[in-house]
Amino acid sequence: MKQKQQAITILILGSLSTISPFSIDMYLPGFPAIAKDLSTSIANVQLSLTSYFIGIAGGQLLYGPLLDKFGRKLPLYTGLAVYIIASLACALTASVESLITMRLFQALGGCAGMVAAQTLVRDLFPVQRTANVFSWMTLVVAVSPMIAPTVGGFITTSFGWHAVFITLALVALVILLLSYFVLEDGRKGDKTMSLKPKPVINNFISVIKEKQFLIYCVTGGLATSAPFAYIAGSSDVFINFYHTTEQEYGWIFAIIGGVMIGCTQLNHILLRRFKSEQVVNGALIFQTIVGIVLITGTFFNWWDKIGLIAMIALFVSPNGVINANTTALSLAPFVKNAGSAASLVGALRMTMGGITTALVSAFHNGTPTPMVIIMFMTVIGGLIVLKTGKIIIKYRAKDRTEESVII
Structure with missing residues (x-):
């Protein structure tokens, strides 16, 4: 092409x-x-x-x-x-x-x-x-x-x-x-596939059983839920807690969104030197460090309006990079079932995003604290899934090697 x-x-x-x-x-x-x-x-x-x-x-x-x-x-x-x-x-x-x-x-x-x-x-x-x-x-x-x-x-x-x-x-x-x-047509359909409920469900299960898909789909779904928490809580935080006008809030939304857009394009540079797996790992570690500072400062009232805007922008800045790389890694193992895999990625992320917004509403107390804590927890959850998944794959691969030696 x-x-x-x-x-x-x-x-x-x-x-x-x-x-x-x-x-x-x-x-x-x-x-x-x-x-x-x-x-x-x-x-x-x-x-x-x-x-x-x-x-x-x-x-x-x-x-x-x-x-x-x-x-x-x-x-x-x-x-x-x-x-x-x-x-x-x-x-x-x-x-x-x-x-x-x-x-x-x-x-x-x-x-x-x-x-x-x-x-x-x-x-x-x-x-x-x-x-x-x-x-x-x-x-x-x-x-x-x-x-x-x-x-x-x-x-x-x-x-x-x-x-x-x-x-x-x-x-x-x-x-x-x-x-x-x-637009080009892409892969031709497989007419032998059944659309009956049982085969469709089995097809989804076969996708989920692919370890690389499961790890990066869940990791990406959790980590990219952070902006959902921000969207759910930010209007109340900035308009009611920091007393900004609706117009000022619109500019705040645009500024933070602009930071995310700009940082997403760093992915092209990062991928020249690092693998997608390394980029995701590094981005999550960066967010974890920033998140600790963000929560600590919020708890001790360090941030004024400008300070909170800067910290949130810094925290969500890697989300576009994480989204791009986890999506690519989730779909990489598939050719035949790429459509089913893509639909699972999207459905899982929307579901996690919806749950995140509901949690922000449920724990609302008129302060920024619930919003920033839930933003942080989504990233920590993603990092835990990534690290745990890699450890499990490593040990299973080691066990298979030992079994083949014994045989």
């Missing part, structure tokens, strides 16, 4: 991965207008966000087997078509119940892009290059939470909240056309 074609391919794959982040963030500024038009509360409108998260987590498990059986393109086209129809239905909805339902279908369609993009990276690029490719895709994806609320706010103010969902449908249509006319 030529360099120009590679760049176009990565851009399209990154765009496929941004469909769900845009769908989550772009309509947030319209919550008050939606609640007013549908004669309901903002709390009820927030349930449409919950239904979207449920759809993402469950839908990714659905697309894995479909991508493996029918190839990459047909399930992708089907998912994007469902997304477009559901988006238009959201724009035409007359009740909050209908909005909640259509958002679920929107998620079920949109998450096809997330799973297909990861699977196609494994298909179209050599294994040794996948970590770099995921870093470039992360750059595209990471921009979306920074611009989506701003774009959504402008559209809502200028044209009304219905126009947000029409815009999302049009964007998805453009991505669908690019995928059809420009």
Whole structure:
């Protein structure tokens, strides 16, 4: 694949991965207008966000087997078509119940892009290059939470909240056309695969039994839950505890997001000297050290607003690097079951992220302490899984060697 074609391919794959982040963030500024038009509360409108998260987590498990059986393109086209129809239905909805339902279908369609993009990276690029490719895709994806609320706010103010969902449908249509006319097909489907529940479950189990997948999938899922904890708690911490304005909070969100985006691109430099396994290990150790300082300073009230912003930015800065490398390492062992593996990676991360946000809410006490502790615990959990998994593999390999010598 030529360099120009590679760049176009990565851009399209990154765009496929941004469909769900845009769908989550772009309509947030319209919550008050939606609640007013549908004669309901903002709390009820927030349930449409919950239904979207449920759809993402469950839908990714659905697309894995479909991508493996029918190839990459047909399930992708089907998912994007469902997304477009559901988006238009959201724009035409007359009740909050209908909005909640259509958002679920929107998620079920949109998450096809997330799973297909990861699977196609494994298909179209050599294994040794996948970590770099995921870093470039992360750059595209990471921009979306920074611009989506701003774009959504402008559209809502200028044209009304219905126009947000029409815009999302049009964007998805453009991505669908690019995928059809420009994007390569990837691995062909295995028609012999069964979609009956038992074989599908057995297929997922065979993926989970791959030790490298399990170690790096869980490690990445835990470690990359830290930003979910930050997103869940940061608005309350900065607006209510540090008394910043909504506009100031928007800048804080953008600054920390910008640090994550910038540091993600360091992965290209790191991979010239180190293996992906070494990069993940080093990044987690760095986060652990910063996390200890962050928690200690929070407990003893060392940080003012600027200090906490700086420490959080420093703490989450390696998350893009960890995400890119753990995803690449999780998918590396697979060719035949790459779709199922990619769907498990995505579903596990969304589930862990959802649990993390729930924990931040459950332990909320009006201070930054619950947020930073849970951020730290996700990273420690990831480091423990990584170290423990490597020890287990090492000793099992040693036992097998000794057995072969005895024989």
